[in-house]
Structures are given as C-alpha cells and as structure tokens.
Amino acid sequence: MNSTPVALPDLTGTTAVVTGANSGLGLETARALARLGSRVVLAVRDEDRGRAAAADIPGETEVRRLDLADLSSVRAFAEAWSGDIHLLINNAGIMAVPRGRTADGFELQFGTNHLGHFALTNLLLEHVTGRVVTLSSGLHASVRGIRFDDVDLERGYTPYRAYGQSKLANLLFTLELQRRLTEAGSPVLSVAAHPGYAATNLQSHGAGVLFRTLLTRVGNRLFAQSAAVGALPTVYAATQEIPPAGFAGPRGAMRGAPGLSWRSPAARDGAAARRLWELSEERTGVSFPLKA
Incomplete structure (x- = not known):
C-alpha cells in the first residue's frame, strides 16, 4: 500500500455544495470539507434531516432543499444561489430501486443520479x-454502454x-464536461x-429490501x-x-487508500459522452453556459 502522506489544503474562505449530505458518504464528505475550513452547504431533499446532520458537523454549514428527481427543485436551488462555489460535490444518488419515474417522467435512477446532477451542474457552473x-x-x-x-x-x-x-452516465458526463470546460478556456476541473465497498444505507434501500438488508449487514460487517x-x-x-476528468477510488479497487482508479472502455468513449450530453440537454432543457 502506498504510504506517502497526503497533504490536505486549508479550505478557509471557500464554499462547498454537497448533494445528499444528510447521511452516508455525503455526510462524511461534508464533515471532512468542513474540518478543512470550507463553508459547507448541505443540498438535501429532507431539510429536517439535513439540519440534524448539520448540527453534527464542525464548522460553518447551511442546509438548502434540493430534490434531484424534480427539475423544478433543481432550478429553484440554482436560481436562489449567489456567490462562488469552490467545490460542487455531486454525491446524492439512489441504488438499484424498483422501476419508477422522476417528477419529469424519466427512469428514476437515470433521472436522479445523472440528469438531476447534469442540470444542477450546468445551472450553477x-x-x-x-x-x-x-x-x-x-x-x-x-x-x-448507454442504451440510447x-x-x-x-x-x-x-x-x-x-x-x-x-x-x-456519471463518468461520461465527467468526461464531456471536462472537454467543454477545456474548450471554453475555463480553469474549473471536472x-x-x-467509494469502493463502503458501509452505508444506500444498498438497503432498493429492490428486495428485507433480503438486501440482511445481506448488506453481513457484507458491511465482514468486508x-x-x-x-x-x-x-x-x-x-x-x-x-488529479488529471482533468480523472477518476479517484480506493487503490485496492473496493477498499484501501484513495488514488486514481480504473474505468471501463465504455466510460472512456468520447463519442458516447457527447451523444449523452446532447440527449441530456434535450431532456432537461439545460445547456452548457460557458462560451469559448
């Protein structure tokens, strides 16, 4: 294992927006960034849970409502925003849930995990x-690949x-966003x-909940x-x-210290990334805001 120490920067004076920050990975990410001095905005669907989470985070925090499965909520969040965002952490997500639809009629996981963050990022960029x-x-x-x-x-x-x-879709979005940022001459990195295999409640909220909950408890405890x-x-x-469009993960693939991670050939497909971007613009009505 690489034992080289990682130097963490002082983030005092910055603002970080973390989606889905009221539990699990989002909450731990918010805690870590707050400890480094960043003002952290918890962008969450349930504001009561968000406030309870924020109370346990050291440093300056704020809670704002955001439902990524509803584009009207995404637009409202972005329209109410003012000031700089040093870090936009697109963390929120749902995992392996039964078939469903977002408020705008999209397949629920694609709509929440990808399209909601696609719209949010471009509206805040x-x-x-x-x-x-x-x-x-x-x-x-x-x-x-994406089933276009x-x-x-x-x-x-x-x-x-x-x-x-x-x-x-999240990885293809990262790839195409970076291409567009570079083309526009922006210093922003995408x-x-x-996380690898992390013990959170995400795995137990999907289909076959009882069986999955039991399996998750065993897996979380052992691995x-x-x-x-x-x-x-x-x-x-x-x-x-980290390189532009870089992908970080545990060096041991599923666990271990963080470093650069492998991505599949499908996640490196620039043509698919551009096609997905165009489809996402059509579905959300949101476009890349920067000009070259």
Missing part, C-alpha cells in the same frame, strides 16, 4: 471556481442494470470518484469500509492533484 466532483461506482462497468434507443429501459428493466447505466473511509476518494478528488 458560472458560480463554480474550483472543481466539480461527481460520484460514480465500480458498477459502472456492469453495463456495456431505450434510455428509460422500457425493455428489460432490472434495478442493477438501471443503476449501472446511471453510474456509467473529476469523478467512487466493507466505513462511510468515513468510503468518502476519502471524494475528498481526494476534491483536494489533490
């Missing part, structure tokens, strides 16, 4: 001064197929991270890292030297 960090998963490699002819998986929906597609350790790749991607 003119405020971002540092990095956009988008959370993916090692399960992005479980699918061969059936992105809502009307044919052959399974909870994990939908999750894998949404996590692949990067991604994944998983804590949520705090699982958040380290996100903190690494947010604060360390």
